[in-house]
Amino acid sequence: xxxxxxxxxxxxxxxxxxxxxxxxxxxxxxxxxxxxxxxxxxxxxxxxxxxxxxxxxxxxxxxxxxxxxxxxxxxxxxxxxxxxxxxxxxxxxxxxxxxxxxxxxxxxxxxxxxxxxxxxxxxxxxxxxxxxxxxxxxxxxxxxxxxxxxxxxxxxxxxxxxxxxxxxxxxxxxxxxxxxxxxxxxxxxxxxxxxxxxxxxxxxxxxxxxxxxxxxxxxxxxxxxxxxxxxxxxxxxxxxxxxxxxxxxxxxxxxxxxxxxxxxxxxxxxx
Amino acid sequence: xxxxxxxxxxxxxxxxxxxxxxxxxxxxxxxxxxxxxxxxxxxxxxxxxxxxxxxxxxxxxxxxxxxxxxxxxxxxxxxxxxxxxxxxxxxxxxxxxxxxxxxxxxxxxxxxxxxxxxxxxxxxxxxxxxxxxxxxxxxxxxxxxxxxxxxxxxxxxxxxxxxxxxxxxxxxxxxxxxxxxxxxxxxxxxxxxxxxxxxxxxxxxxxxxxxxxxxxxxxxxxxxxxxxxxxxxxxxxxxxxxxxxxxxxxxxxxxxxxxxxxxxxxxxxxxxxxxxxxxxxxxxxxxxxxxxxxxxxxxxxxxxxxxxxxxxxxxxxxxxxxxxxxxxxxxxxxxxxxxxxxxxxxxxxxxxxxxxxxxxxxxxxxxxxxxxxxxxxxxxxxxxxxxxxxxxxxxxxxxxxxxxxxxxxxxxxxxxxxxxxxxxxxx
Numbered sequence: 001x002x003x004x005x006x007x008x009x010x011x012x013x014x015x016x017x018x019x020x021x022x023x024x025x026x027x028x029x030x031x032x033x034x035x036x037x038x039x040x041x042x043x044x045x046x047x048x049x050x051x052x053x054x055x056x057x058x059x060x061x062x063x064x065x066x067x068x069x070x071x072x073x074x075x076x077x078x079x080x081x082x083x084x085x086x087x088x089x090x091x092x093x094x095x096x097x098x099x100x101x102x103x104x105x106x107x108x109x110x111x112x113x114x115x116x117x118x119x120x121x122x123x124x125x126x127x128x129x130x131x132x133x134x135x136x137x138x139x140x141x142x143x144x145x146x147x148x149x150x151x152x153x154x155x156x157x158x159x160x161x162x163x164x165x166x167x168x169x170x171x172x173x174x175x176x177x178x179x180x181x182x183x184x185x186x187x188x189x190x191x192x193x194x195x196x197x198x199x200x201x202x203x204x205x206x207x208x209x210x211x212x213x214x215x216x217x218x219x220x221x222x223x224x225x226x227x228x229x230x231x232x233x234x235x236x237x238x239x240x241x242x243x244x245x246x247x248x249x250x251x252x253x254x255x256x257x258x259x260x261x262x263x264x265x266x267x268x269x270x271x
Numbered sequence: 272x273x274x275x276x277x278x279x280x281x282x283x284x285x286x287x288x289x290x291x292x293x294x295x296x297x298x299x300x301x302x303x304x305x306x307x308x309x310x311x312x313x314x315x316x317x318x319x320x321x322x323x324x325x326x327x328x329x330x331x332x333x334x335x336x337x338x339x340x341x342x343x344x345x346x347x348x349x350x351x352x353x354x355x356x357x358x359x360x361x362x363x364x365x366x367x368x369x370x371x372x373x374x375x376x377x378x379x380x381x382x383x384x385x386x387x388x389x390x391x392x393x394x395x396x397x398x399x400x401x402x403x404x405x406x407x408x409x410x411x412x413x414x415x416x417x418x419x420x421x422x423x424x425x426x427x428x429x430x431x432x433x434x435x436x437x438x439x440x441x442x443x444x445x446x447x448x449x450x451x452x453x454x455x456x457x458x459x460x461x462x463x464x465x466x467x468x469x470x471x472x473x474x475x476x477x478x479x480x481x482x483x484x485x486x487x488x489x490x491x492x493x494x495x496x497x498x499x500x501x502x503x504x505x506x507x508x509x510x511x512x513x514x515x516x517x518x519x520x521x522x523x524x525x526x527x528x529x530x531x532x533x534x535x536x537x538x539x540x541x542x543x544x545x546x547x548x549x550x551x552x553x554x555x556x557x558x559x560x561x562x563x564x565x566x567x568x569x570x571x572x573x574x575x576x577x578x579x580x581x582x583x584x585x586x587x588x589x590x591x592x593x594x595x596x597x598x599x600x601x602x603x604x605x606x607x608x609x610x611x612x613x614x615x616x617x618x619x620x621x622x623x624x625x626x627x628x629x630x631x632x633x634x635x636x637x638x639x640x641x642x643x644x645x646x647x648x649x650x651x652x653x654x655x656x657x658x659x660x661x662x663x664x665x666x667x668x669x670x671x672x673x674x675x676x677x678x679x680x681x682x683x684x685x686x687x688x689x690x691x692x693x694x695x696x697x698x
Contacts, residue, residue: 004368004377026408030394030401037396037437109391110409111368268369269286 013261017113024116028123031095035124046131050087054080054139057200067201070227071234074143078231080136082199085157085226087132089165089219090190091125096169097186100177104271114264118173122166129158136230148232157225160249164218167252170260177263177270198223202235212240218252221245275380276461276492277343277366282375284336284361284516335361337516339375343494343509345460348487350507350524351496352531358516359496363387363465366494381460381492384411388465390450395439399430399449402438406453420456427482428452448475455482461492480505500528500563500658529560541651542572550575550582550645553615555636557652565629565657567622571636573646574615582610584618585637588627589650596627596673600637628668628675629657 036043054076061067062075069078096118100107103117140147176182197219198206206214215221221242227235336358343349351359364370366377367385392409393402403424407417417424425431428449430441438446464483483506487493497503503510503524510527512520520530540556550573558568571584585600599620610616618638633650665671 002379002383004365004372004379005375022414023408026405030397030405033401034394034396105388106392106409108369109387110385110411112409265371268364 013113017115020112020116023112024120027116028120031120031124032127043131046128047135050080050083050132050135053083057083061200067205070202070204070231070236073231073234074145077140077143077145078202078227079200080139081227081230081235082197082223084129084132084136084230085161085222086194086197086199086219088125088129088158088161089222090193091128092122092162092165093169093172094186094190095121095125096166097172097176098183100173100267100271101180101183107267107271114267115170115260118166118169118260122162122169126162140230146232147230150229150232154226154229157222157229160225160246161222163253164222164245164249167249167254167256170256171252174256174260174263174267177267193217193219202227203238203241204236211238212244215241215244216248218245218249221249274345275342276345276347277341277380277494278378279339279341279366280376280378282336282339282362282365282377283334283373284358284365284370285373286333286335288331288333334516336365336372339513339516339518341511341518341521343492345492346490347509348493348507349495349509349511350503350527351494351511351513352500352503352527353513353519357513359513360387360465361516362513363463363494363496367463379461382411383461383463384457384459385463386410386454386457386465387463389447389454393438393446393450396437398437399425399434399441402449403453406450407456410454410457411459412457416458424449424452424456427455427478444475451475451479455479455486459491461494462486463494465496500531504528539652539654541648543648548576550577550579550638552636552638552646552648555634555648555652557634557654559654562654562656563658565625565627567620567625567656569620569634569636571618571620571638572616573618573638575645576614578612578614579610579640580612581640582613582616582618583639583641584620585639586620587635587637588625588632588656589635590668590673591631591633594673596632597625602641625656626676627656627673628665629655630668630673631655 039045041048057079058076061079062069069075099118099121100114106112107114107117172182172186197217203211203214203220203224215224215238222245224235224237224242224245228237339358339362351362353359361370363385364387365372366379367383367387369385369387390406392406394405397405403421404414404417408414425434428445428451430445430449433441433445438449441449480502483493483495487506493506495503495506507524510520510522510524511518512527512531520527539559540554542554543552552571553574554570554572556570556572558566558570561568567588569586571586573579573582573584575582583601584606585598585602587598588596590596599622601618601620606618610618631653632655634652634654635647635649636651637644637648638646
C-alpha cells in the first residue's frame, strides 16, 4: 500500500530510487544515443575537444610562460592528466545543472524519483570521460611514459570527481527549476574554473602557505589526485589540501542533495 | 476488509498566485521606491528560504482541490467530469504522485500507472523501436515486459515498416498511434488516464476505446478524465463530478453526466425578471443531455400580464464565429398545440439530429405573435452541440461552413461532361 500525504517523510526514498533503476539506465542510454545522432563526426567531438585544449595549454603555459612540470613529466601529459578530471567535472556540472529543465515535460507528466534525471545526465559525462581516458593512455604510450601502481586508485578519484561536481549540480538544477537565470551562470563558472583550477599548470607552483586555501576548491584535490594516480611518483599529493578538498566536496554533496530532496516534491508545480 | 484500492481523505492542494496591486491615481516616486524595495526584500527572503518566488504585489491562495474524499473499489471504472479548472487534472497529478497534496491523504493499494499525455518522453531523434522502450520505461514497464509485448505494440500501432525510422519523420497519426499503443499495453492494477483519447482518426479512436474497455473489463480500476461524455458514458460505471476543486457528486455515471450537463454549465438555462407591462420571456432552458446527440430541445417560458390568444416562439443558433447558422419559429414550423389564452406557459421547440458541425453555439430566443414582437433575448445561452470532432480532421468551419452533411465520392466517366467535339477528338 502506498500512502500519499502532505507531511510524509520519504522513508522509502532510497528503495524507490532502486526500483526505478531501469528508468535510470534507459534515460542515460537515451542521452548518450541522442548525443551522437545527427552529428557528422559523432564521437570524434569527444576526441577533438581535449586534444585541442591540451595543445593550447601546452603552448601557453609550457612554452610561452614556461611553467615547470612535475619532475620529468612531459608537459602535454601533465596538462592532459589535469584536463581529464576537469572535463569530467565541468561536463557533469553543466549537463546535470540543466537536466531538470531539459526534462520538464517528463517531470510534469510522470512520477519517478527526480534524482534520476541529473544522475543520468552525469552518466553521459562519464562516457565522454572514458573516451578521453583512452586517448590519454594513447598519448602516454606515444611519449613512452608508463603509469605506476598508483593507477589502481584512479576509480576512487573518479568517484571523488563525480561527487565534487554532482553536489553543486544538484543544488543548481533544483534552483534552476525556480529561477531560470541560474543557468546563465554555469558557462561563466566553468570558464572561470578552468583558469582557477590547476588544469594548465601543476599545483606545485602555488606558494606553499597558500596551498591549503587553494585546495578549498574541490577541483584542486581532484586534479592533484588524478595526477598522483596517473603520473606515478613524479606528482606528489599534498594531504591537508586533499582532505580540505574532500571536506568541501562532501559538504557540497550533502547540501546539494538535501536541497534537492526538499524541493523535489514541488518541481512539478514550478517547472 | 473491503476491496478498496484508492481512498482519498479530505485531500487538498493549494497554489499561491500573485496579483498586481491596484494602481494608485498618482504615482509618487516614493511609493514606487518603497514598493520596489519591499518586493526586492520579499524576493530575497523567499530565495534565502528556498520558497517559491511569485510575481505580483499581493499573494492569494488558490485551492485547486479542497476536501476531496472518495473511495474506489477494485474494478471501478470512474469517469471524472467537470469544467475546465474544476481540479480534474490536479487530482490526477496528486494521485499519480507528480505533485504532493497540501493536506489530506490518499491510500493507494496496487501498482498505479498514469497516462496524462500520449507519448510522454518520446524523443524525436530516436527510432520507433527505441521510443517504445523509452516510453515504456517512463510509464513504468519493466524491460522484459516490453520485450514480451513488443510485437503486440507494433501491430497495434501499425508501424511495422517504420520501426527503425526516427519518429520525427513519422506522420502525426503514426506518432500518436505508436504512443498510444505503448500506453495501451500497460498492465497496472490502477490506471489513471487524462483526456488522451481525443487523438487520432475516428477508426483509431474506436480501437483505443475498445482497448480501454478491455482494460476495464479485466477487473482493473480505471480513473478516466474526459470531456468526451459519450466515451465516459460508454466506459465508466461510476462518475465523480468536480466543481471548483470539490466533489459535487459521486455516483452512477449517468447521474453524474446528467448533473454536469444541467448544473455545472450554467449557460444551459437562464431566467429573466418579467416586466409587468407586456408579454415577456421569463426563462430559456436547453436540454443539455440531448445536445450531446445534436438534438436541440429548447423551452421558452413566458409570462404575460394578459391572456395571449397566440404566442409565436423563435430561436436562432449562432456559431461561435458569429454568423447565424440555423433558426426556426412557430410561424414557419407551426406549433402542434396552441397557446389558447394562457397568461404564462412554456413553448417547447424540439429538433432532432441537427446537421451542424459540433462546436459551441449561442442561442437567441424571441417571443411575439403574428403581428408584433414581444421580447427578444439575443445570445443569452452558450453551449456545445455534439461531441468534440477535432479528431475528424475536417477543414475548419470558417472555411467550409457549419453544415455537417455527408457526401458520397467516387469516380465517374468523363462522358458526364459532354465535351464539345474538338475536345473529344483530342481526348
